[in-house]
Amino acid sequence: MNAASMVTVPATAVPRAWRGRIGILSLILAEISLFGVFVVAYLFYIGKSLNGPYPKDVLDVPVLATICLLSSSISVALGAKALHRGEVQRAGLWLLVTVLLGGFFLAATAREWHRLIYREGLTIGTNLFGTTYYPLVGLHASHVIIGLVMLSLCCVLAWTGSLRQTHAERVEIVSWYWHFVDAIWVVVFTVVYVIGR
Amino acid sequence: MSVLSREMTGPEASTVPRTVLDQLHDWVVTVDHKRLGIMYVTAGLLFFVIAGIEASMMRLQLAWPGLHIVPPETFNRLFTMHGTTMVFLVGIPIVFGFGNYLVPLMIGARDLAFPRLNAFGFWILLFGGLLLHFSVIGGDGLYGAGTAPAVGWFAYAPLNGRAFTRGNATDYWNLAIFVTGIGTIATAINLVTTTLTMRGRGMTFGRLPIFVWVMLTVSAMTLLILPPLSAAQIMLLLDRYLGAHFFDTQAGGSAIMWQHFFWFFGHPEVYVLMLPGFGFVSEIIPVFSRKVIFGYMTIVLATVGIGAVSLSVWAHHMFVVGMGAPLNSFFALSTMLIAVPTGIKIFNWLGTMYGGKLLFRTPMLFCCAFLFQFLCAGLTGVMLSVAPFNWQLSDSYFVVAHFHFVLVGSLLFTIFGAIYYWFPKVTGRMLSERLGRWHFWLFVVGFNITFVTMHVQGLLGMPRRIYTYQATRGWEIWNLITTLGVPIQALGVLFFVVNVIVSLRKGEPAGADPWDAWTLEWATTSPPPPYNFEVVPVTTSRRPLWDLKHPNDPDGPHE
Numbered sequence: 001m002n003a004a005s006m007v008t009v010p011a012t013a014v015p016r017a018w019r020g021r022i023g024i025l026s027l028i029l030a031e032i033s034l035f036g037v038f039v040v041a042y043l044f045y046i047g048k049s050l051n052g053p054y055p056k057d058v059l060d061v062p063v064l065a066t067i068c069l070l071s072s073s074i075s076v077a078l079g080a081k082a083l084h085r086g087e088v089q090r091a092g093l094w095l096l097v098t099v100l101l102g103g104f105f106l107a108a109t110a111r112e113w114h115r116l117i118y119r120e121g122l123t124i125g126t127n128l129f130g131t132t133y134y135p136l137v138g139l140h141a142s143h144v145i146i147g148l149v150m151l152s153l154c155c156v157l158a159w160t161g162s163l164r165q166t167h168a169e170r171v172e173i174v175s176w177y178w179h180f181v182d183a184i185w186v187v188v189f190t191v192v193y194v195i196g197r
Numbered sequence: 198m199s200v201l202s203r204e205m206t207g208p209e210a211s212t213v214p215r216t217v218l219d220q221l222h223d224w225v226v227t228v229d230h231k232r233l234g235i236m237y238v239t240a241g242l243l244f245f246v247i248a249g250i251e252a253s254m255m256r257l258q259l260a261w262p263g264l265h266i267v268p269p270e271t272f273n274r275l276f277t278m279h280g281t282t283m284v285f286l287v288g289i290p291i292v293f294g295f296g297n298y299l300v301p302l303m304i305g306a307r308d309l310a311f312p313r314l315n316a317f318g319f320w321i322l323l324f325g326g327l328l329l330h331f332s333v334i335g336g337d338g339l340y341g342a343g344t345a346p347a348v349g350w351f352a353y354a355p356l357n358g359r360a361f362t363r364g365n366a367t368d369y370w371n372l373a374i375f376v377t378g379i380g381t382i383a384t385a386i387n388l389v390t391t392t393l394t395m396r397g398r399g400m401t402f403g404r405l406p407i408f409v410w411v412m413l414t415v416s417a418m419t420l421l422i423l424p425p426l427s428a429a430q431i432m433l434l435l436d437r438y439l440g441a442h443f444f445d446t447q448a449g450g451s452a453i454m455w456q457h458f459f460w461f462f463g464h465p466e467v468y469v470l471m472l473p474g475f476g477f478v479s480e481i482i483p484v485f486s487r488k489v490i491f492g493y494m495t496i497v498l499a500t501v502g503i504g505a506v507s508l509s510v511w512a513h514h515m516f517v518v519g520m521g522a523p524l525n526s527f528f529a530l531s532t533m534l535i536a537v538p539t540g541i542k543i544f545n546w547l548g549t550m551y552g553g554k555l556l557f558r559t560p561m562l563f564c565c566a567f568l569f570q571f572l573c574a575g576l577t578g579v580m581l582s583v584a585p586f587n588w589q590l591s592d593s594y595f596v597v598a599h600f601h602f603v604l605v606g607s608l609l610f611t612i613f614g615a616i617y618y619w620f621p622k623v624t625g626r627m628l629s630e631r632l633g634r635w636h637f638w639l640f641v642v643g644f645n646i647t648f649v650t651m652h653v654q655g656l657l658g659m660p661r662r663i664y665t666y667q668a669t670r671g672w673e674i675w676n677l678i679t680t681l682g683v684p685i686q687a688l689g690v691l692f693f694v695v696n697v698i699v700s701l702r703k704g705e706p707a708g709a710d711p712w713d714a715w716t717l718e719w720a721t722t723s724p725p726p727p728y729n730f731e732v733v734p735v736t737t738s739r740r741p742l743w744d745l746k747h748p749n750d751p752d753g754p755h756e
Contacts, residue, residue: 014394019310022393026386030420037428037458041443050449125440128449135435 020173028180031143035184038139039191042132046196049127058120061193065108066185069144072101073182076151080175086165092158095151095171098178102148109141133192140188143181150174228312229727230297233319235623237294238616240323241287247330248282249690251275253683256647260680262668272664273347274366278329280350281370285377286326288470288604291612293384295473296412298623300388302718302725303406305397305733310390318383325377332369346370349662351463352433354444354455359437368437375430378423385419388412397717399736403756406716406739407490410497411476414504415469421508422469426462429455453518460511468507471603472500474611475542478564481618482546484714485561486553489752492545493739499538499545506535516587525584532582539575543568558712559633563614566641570606574599577652592662595655601648613640613693620697621711625723626704632696636689643685650678715740 046055079094113134116122124134154171157163163171224232255275258266267275297315301308309315333345346366348357357367392405392413405413433455435441442448444455475496483490490496512520512528520528546568555561577599581587590596613636620628654675659666666672710719718725720734720742737744738752 013398014396016394018394019390022390023311023386026389026420029417030382030386030424033421034424034428037425041432041454044451044454045449048449123440124435125442128442131435131441131443131448131450135432135441 017169020169021176024173024176028177031180032184035136035139035187038132038136039187042136042191042196045128045132049129051127053120053122053126053129055129055133055192055197058116058122059193059197060112061197062108062112062189065105066189068101068108069105069185070182072098072105073179075101076175076178079154080168080172083163083165083168083171088158088161088163088165091171092155092163095155095158099148099151099155102144102151102178106141106144106148109137109144113137136188137192140181140185143184147174147178147181151178228308228316230301230309230312230315231623231725231727231729233315234294234296234298237290237297237319237322240319240326241289241291241294244282244286244290244326246690248279248287249687251279251282253687255279256680256683258664259666259676261677262666262670262673264665267664269664270347273349273662274345276662277346277349277370281329281346281374282326283604284350284466284470285374286322286329288608289377289381290322292415292470292473293381293388295408295477295615295619296388296416297384299619299718300391300409300412301395302721302729303409303716304392304395304400305717305730305736306391306395307729307733309387310395311387314383315387318380318387320380321383322377322380325373325375325380328376329369329373332366332373335365335369351456351459353459354433354452355446357433357437357455358444368434371430371433371437375427378427378430381419382423385416385423388416389420392416397733397736399741401736404736404739404741407479407493407496407500408473408476411472411479411500414500415472418465418469418504418507422462422465425458429458429462432458453515456515456518457512460514461508464511464514465504465507467600467603468503471608472503474567474608475500477611477615477618478546478567479542480716481560481564481614482549484618484712485556485558485564486550487556488549488553489740490545491548491551492541495541496545499541502538503535506531506538510535513582513587516584517591529582529584533579536575536579536582543572543575558617559628559630559637560614560618562634562637563610563617566637567607567610567614570602570610570644574602574607577602590655592660593655594651594659594661597661598648598651598655601651606644606648610640610644613637618712619718620700621707622718622723622725624701624704625707626700627707627711628700628704629696632692632699636692636696639685639689639692643682643687643689645682646685647679647682650675650682654679710742715743717741720745 075094075097079091079098082088082094083091122130122133124130151174154163154174157167224236227233252275254267255272258264258272297309300306329346344366346352346362346369348362348367348370352367352370355361357371392409396405432441432443436443436445436450442450444450444452446452479490479496510528510532512524513532516525516528546564557565577595581590581596581599617628617633620626654672657671657675659670659672659676666676707723709722711723712719717730717734717736721730734741734745738756740752744751744753
């Protein structure tokens, strides 16, 4: 008798969907590490600028933009859920809402930068505040842009009818990335607009 | 099925003669983890030869006081390129190349989770390597200042700033390493995902081969430590080109920040390189001792423990900066702490050999030399963790000797062992045992002549990175001995190269399992088919192949 067959063989097969999920979680871990260094640099240099403008004089808390970005997490989750149920049109609509909310946030950031650069005269080379502020907020904004490109692509595909229920897992992964972009904004917001001001 | 049959009419088909161009095309467009693994290791070995030549030129210059074989500026470029190449373009590609090749085979998977991402990772890394070496031609930039980067492999601020290194050489260093980092992160994501989601039937975490555990740990570490280096490099780029002040002390920035960011990457990086060496040893020693590994769980826990503790030791590179007693004490203690799991592993390997039926084939020889040399490397490491001792010897040749004992005496020896061990699997042919012994003995003698003596210059006060020295210091004879070891090592490597070339053509056919080993990669043919396994074997213990060979005496009940 084959003694090897007496040894229990637990089923280790992990569902295929987890490949994408573990992949994006690994990427998010790396991204957290990347943001971590910029956050540490920001915290370290708070109050060390040799000359103005200082954060408390020029920074306005972006309340509306923050509300938009955070609520876009809800809309993207609703979109991913709808696609899981096979409601492509509804999913496309929620993704469009997400893109619009994210786009508003990006526009608000652009407005703020425009005001800081042209009205307040704060550039990356002005002082340590500028040196740390633009890379940290800019790194986040670049992640918003990447997310918006992916979400817009999903929107267009939903509109043309190429997006189907079978793609639900992929859209879910995009939504996880978008949740990360939102969550990291909470950190950036706290560091820049709460602690740093 | 369609993928499978298309692959089989590709490189496997022997009926139609294929042109060299066709074969080259197959290699360039491949997404097969085995081919990418081979390309990773081959690229690493080519860069190894380049960086080895750079090291030889430095040793020639230092052989005797007052020599003028290379000018001082060139010497600076040589040690910068040597260090950068060895860490980022030799260590990383070889280690992750082995991971690429072996992890799917060892866990019973048909490929990595993201094959195209894997190909992207390799090509972007190779591009980074070429970009770094392109600096030799393009580093002049607009200013005509400098060619290859000359800032040292850790490119300390403020030396890396625009004011002190003009021209583009430092930017080549910066961007090339940034780019290779992207490739390494891609591969790390791939390996983590593959190990977590694609294990074959029965391959539980408690049965993973130790090498797979090691690669999982190392990949997770890579995700945590490489992005900080990338972040610091982005900051440096902003400093150099957009006038930011991260590391600009005149505008209130901090040069020490660069050191913290760099070493937060730099020290765990040493373990990212060294842990896979431990993985090789943990696979090779049991097979050549004809025993199961002694203390599987302790090795696994020690591996994960080293990975975790290594994240909190980085500032032991910075004792001389003047961090103050509390920080010095913390980093001294954490560094000593990491010696504990490392020491445990040495006892695991000794325990495996103890009472075993030892077979001293070439892979085992390299592992035995590793045990001795790694012990020395570890002990000098503990010495250097003592902050006051470190103040005396920081930036001396003692440090150089220490980390070459780690990276050459330990890592490179295990890599050579691994190549001798897995070459039959990869190519289907054995490497020559006779040439292998020549390689081993020449290399072990040459290595020890060079690097044992190097400790002495260090203790006598010779600083690293000097291009020459005066005759009255008492370093002459030691430097001469150090340099004399170099040709012996080079001859050893030459034997290795000849061995590979000869064995590829005329080596003894290996068969599927030449070493009578126990892990799954030996269950398939040599070389494995593109789909790895016709039927993925079911894992019933930590030695699945033993169970298949000995169905009446399986391991499972004994674990």
